[in-house]
Amino acid sequence: MSDVLLLVQAAADTTHAYRDFPLIGARAAVWIAAEVHLMFAAFVLGVPMFAVVTEAIGIFGGDERYDRLSKEFTRLLLVAYSATAIWGAILVFFLATLYPRFWAYLTAVFGTSMWVYASLFFVESFTLYLYYYGWDRWKKGRAKLWHWTLGILLNVWGTIVMFIANSWLTYMMTPPRDITPTTDPTTIKLWHAIANATWMPINVHRLIANVVFGGAIVGAYASYRFLASRTAEERAHYDWMGYVGNFIAISALIVLPFAGYWLGREIYQYDQSMGITMMGGFMSWLWVIQAFLIAVLFLTGNYYLWVGMERIPGAERFRPYTKWLLVVLVLGAIVWGTPHTMIADSKELAAMGGSHHPFLGALGVMSAKNTAVNLMILTTFLSFLMYRRANRRPVVPWADTGTRIQGAMFLVAAGIVLFYGIRGYFVEAIVRIGYSVYQVLAVLSCILFVTVIDILMARGAQSLGAIQWGKMPPRSQYALFILAVTFTWLMGLMGFARSGIRQYWHVWQVVEDTSKYAATPALGYAARMISLCVLIFLSLVAFVFWLGGLAEKSTFVSQGEARHVGH
Amino acid sequence: MRLPPGIRRYADHPFWQAVTILVLAYVLIVFVIPLLPGSALVPKSVVLQYMATVLVGVLIYVSDNEGRWRRFQEPIRAMLIERRLKLVRAGVLVAVTLLVGCLTLGQVRTTVSAPPNLRSIHPAPPADITFRGKTMTLTGLENPLRREPDSLAADLALGKRVYYQNCLPCHGDHLDGQGHYASGFNPLPANFQDNGTIAQLTESFVFWRIAKGGPGLPREGTPWNSAMPVWEDFLSEREIWSVILFLYDQTGWKPRTWEKSGEQGAGSGHD
Numbered sequence: 009m010s011d012v013l014l015l016v017q018a019a020a021d022t023t024h025a026y027r028d029f030p031l032i033g034a035r036a037a038v039w040i041a042a043e044v045h046l047m048f049a050a051f052v053l054g055v056p057m058f059a060v061v062t063e064a065i066g067i068f069g070g071d072e073r074y075d076r077l078s079k080e081f082t083r084l085l086l087v088a089y090s091a092t093a094i095w096g097a098i099l100v101f102f103l104a105t106l107y108p109r110f111w112a113y114l115t116a117v118f119g120t121s122m123w124v125y126a127s128l129f130f131v132e133s134f135t136l137y138l139y140y141y142g143w144d145r146w147k148k149g150r151a152k153l154w155h156w157t158l159g160i161l162l163n164v165w166g167t168i169v170m171f172i173a174n175s176w177l178t179y180m181m182t183p184p185r186d187i188t189p190t191t192d193p194t195t196i197k198l199w200h201a202i203a204n205a206t207w208m209p210i211n212v213h214r215l216i217a218n219v220v221f222g223g224a225i226v227g228a229y230a231s232y233r234f235l236a237s238r239t240a241e242e243r244a245h246y247d248w249m250g251y252v253g254n255f256i257a258i259s260a261l262i263v264l265p266f267a268g269y270w271l272g273r274e275i276y277q278y279d280q281s282m283g284i285t286m287m288g289g290f291m292s293w294l295w296v297i298q299a300f301l302i303a304v305l306f307l308t309g310n311y312y313l314w315v316g317m318e319r320i321p322g323a324e325r326f327r328p329y330t331k332w333l334l335v336v337l338v339l340g341a342i343v344w345g346t347p348h349t350m351i352a353d354s355k356e357l358a359a360m361g362g363s364h365h366p367f368l369g370a371l372g373v374m375s376a377k378n379t380a381v382n383l384m385i386l387t388t389f390l391s392f393l394m395y396r397r398a399n400r401r402p403v404v405p406w407a408d409t410g411t412r413i414q415g416a417m418f419l420v421a422a423g424i425v426l427f428y429g430i431r432g433y434f435v436e437a438i439v440r441i442g443y444s445v446y447q448v449l450a451v452l453s454c455i456l457f458v459t460v461i462d463i464l465m466a467r468g469a470q471s472l473g474a475i476q477w478g479k480m481p482p483r484s485q486y487a488l489f490i491l492a493v494t495f496t497w498l499m500g501l502m503g504f505a506r507s508g509i510r511q512y513w514h515v516w517q518v519v520e521d522t523s524k525y526a527a528t529p530a531l532g533y534a535a536r537m538i539s540l541c542v543l544i545f546l547s548l549v550a551f552v553f554w555l556g557g558l559a560e561k562s563t564f565v566s567q568g569e570a571r572h573v574g575h
Numbered sequence: 576m577r578l579p580p581g582i583r584r585y586a587d588h589p590f591w592q593a594v595t596i597l598v599l600a601y602v603l604i605v606f607v608i609p610l611l612p613g614s615a616l617v618p619k620s621v622v623l624q625y626m627a628t629v630l631v632g633v634l635i636y637v638s639d640n641e642g643r644w645r646r647f648q649e650p651i652r653a654m655l656i657e658r659r660l661k662l663v664r665a666g667v668l669v670a671v672t673l674l675v676g677c678l679t680l681g682q683v684r685t686t687v688s689a690p691p692n693l694r695s696i697h698p699a700p701p702a703d704i705t706f707r708g709k710t711m712t713l714t715g716l717e718n719p720l721r722r723e724p725d726s727l728a729a730d731l732a733l734g735k736r737v738y739y740q741n742c743l744p745c746h747g748d749h750l751d752g753q754g755h756y757a758s759g760f761n762p763l764p765a766n767f768q769d770n771g772t773i774a775q776l777t778e779s780f781v782f783w784r785i786a787k788g789g790p791g792l793p794r795e796g797t798p799w800n801s802a803m804p805v806w807e808d809f810l811s812e813r814e815i816w817s818v819i820l821f822l823y824d825q826t827g828w829k830p831r832t833w834e835k836s837g838e839q840g841a842g843s844g845h846d
Contacts, residue, residue: 350621
């Protein structure tokens with residue numbers, strides 16, 4: 009019966025449902041507008057989180073350098089905010105003119121939330137203006153706290169705006185099951201449509217991802233300014249800024265996969281065929297590319313820390329160990345990137361007896377991959393710990409015992425990860441899935457307890473010398489660039505995976521895409537489109553960076569003020 | 576073990592360390608892995624992937640320290656500018672040109688074999704199928720024959736007969752995809768002994784694949800090029816469930832099970 013209805017709907021969708029866009033076509037036009045809008049949106053949501061935290065450190069820690077850093081980023085936000093709004097308007101116009109029937113459907117369901125969205129956008133804009141232009145006016149005492157509250161409000165409005173937009177796109181993926189092709193959209197209750205299966209997982213995933221993205225963009229900005237610096241002081245300031253950005257990005261990245269896992273699980277629970285298309289079907293190659301890109305992030309993040317250790321007196325104690333950490337990371341990257349189904353010609357297929365390698369195929373399953381990524385996370389944490397300790401010698405009487413306990417915690421966590429990784433091969437799939445939870449818990453507990461011990465141990469620690477900010481080779485700054493580009497690319501790639509699993513549906517199994525662009529694009533075409541969006545976004549961001557430098561002087565502070573050596 | 580000073584000079588030098596690591600990695604991947612028991616040659620795409628990862632690791636190793644990075648560059652710099660190394664320079668120039676030429680030729684020359692294709696191994700099953708006019712919901716579906724322990728032996732015997740009468744020519748006597756006709760197919764018939772096939776799947780998925788065959792594969796991910804017949808035209812529902820029993824019994828794999836109530840969606844497809 010539903011097939012007949014779909015056929016009737018498809019027949020009715022003739023000339024009035026779709027229009028085309030010159031040269032690139034309607035789908036590519038909407039794709040570019042949506043993707044670039046989303047990247048800017050992530051920028052204007054991620055950077056305020058960064059700004060409000062650094063402002064707080066400035067207020068409560070008494071280090072004015074953080075306050076200036078926060079202001080410098082808010083300045084960039086003004087331009088980025090306009091760009092977000094412009095791309096958002098382009099997206100809306102494209103949807104309304106190129107997909108009028110589908111747009112009418114969405115407005116019928118979500119009209120009220122769209123008005124709220126527009127109002128909040130308005131409020132958010134003026135909060136941003138107050139936040140930036142009031143910076144110097146509300147600088148001291150209670151007024152400064154009010155100013156900081158404005159920063160918090162900016163984040164609150166931005167987060168609600170994102171949650172509203174997320175409800176539209178998650179409804180397209182996972183509409184509530186009682187909604188069918190025959191349901192009149194005007195009868196659908198707004199909250200029922202908003203609170204769909206993937207709404208909250210996407211909200212959480214995007215919130216964390218925005219922190220990662222904000223940190224990475226801050227790092228890229230700092231590296232750009234570092235490379236363009238003319239004085240040692242300026243270099244020192246931007247070196248420090250790059251470090252802070254990288255630290256925030258990598259710290260948030262460590263928890264991001266868990267939010268992604270929740271989202272994936274919700275997709276499976278909602279519709280297993282959608283889940284299989286995403287993870288095991290024709291979209292599965294995106295996950296191999298994703299594994300590669302995340303391996304690049306881990307390797308680059310660690311590389312930046314190791315190169316940075318050269319400017320820390322005392323770091324030479326830890327230098328001999330970094331090569332072993334590198335070995336773990338490279339082996340982890342190899343395992344994580346090993347595809348289950350290999351690209352092979354007919355001779356190779358015949359030799360392997362199929363598209364699974366009889367030996368390396370064992371590395372292509374989730375047991376191996378979960379083990380690899382958890383060990384890579386532990387290794388990255390160890391790198392950071394060495395970096396943090398480099399110029400300090402703990403003086404508490406239990407320092408040796410504390411270090412041994414920390415070492416034991418690492419060993420136990422790695423042991424648990426390996427144990428469940430290997431055991432996963434010998435149990436059925438349903439049991440194996442549960443093992444990933446134990447592995448993650450072991451790693452997170454290790455990170456938590458080792459950090460607590462480290463903070464206690466650092467009390468009154470003897471300093472082996474201040475970090476010599478600015479004494480970084482240029483190649484370390486290119487590492488920060490690579491991080492920002494890779495994050496942006498990953499965002500485009502995973503966005504395609506999430507959106508592409510809807511296949512030929514505007515709203516999964518409710519509103520069918522009957523346009524000539526209904527077919528899911530081939531992976532090669534998608535990769536080119538995603539790369540084009542990344543290129544457009546980064547070019548515009550480079551322009552924003554340049555404007556940031558043009559508008560005012562940079563915020564680096566003189567030697568006298570910059571005595572802070574902190575991490 | 577102490578190395579002679581002449582060799583140690585090279586062994587301690589980051590440039591030669593990098594070269595040695597790359598050569599060893601290549602030898603390990605291309606020559607040693609295929610020699611391991613039960614292994615096979617490593618496809619070129621995977622060799623490239625592994626070598627690229629090792630190369631990135633090596634570059635990180637030689638450049639994460641200013642002193643090591645400077646030493647690493649020394650021989651390259653010397654080879655490029657020093658007069659006494661004129662011959663080496665010319666040799667490297669020729670070698671690099673030849674290498675690029677060979678790689679290009681390898682990419683563009685005409686061969687008789689079909690180009691490698693990207694094949695996804697887990698087609699997404701529909702929520703329900705129609706089997707000889709009867710609608711079957713695949714989500715949460717178990718093999719009904721397992722609920723009848725008394726007739727299990729008879730069902731297994733039936734499954735064995737069905738397998739040997741219908742599946743053997745392609746999937747082979749050992750259920751390893753090496754039947755008499757196997758070499759004529761691309762993609763090869765599924766190897767049930769491999770831990771990546773039925774071991775990862777629910778029995779309802781296997782039922783769908785047998786019943787609907789190649790023509791029943793989903794639209795996305797085409798062309799599948801599967802030669803698997805539509806067995807619902809030749810076998811009854813009981814015969815298909817029986818042959819599934821036989822596949823799991825013979826290989827020793829356990830079928831993937833569904834999660835408990837409310838979570839049934841997560842139990843199928845991939846691991």
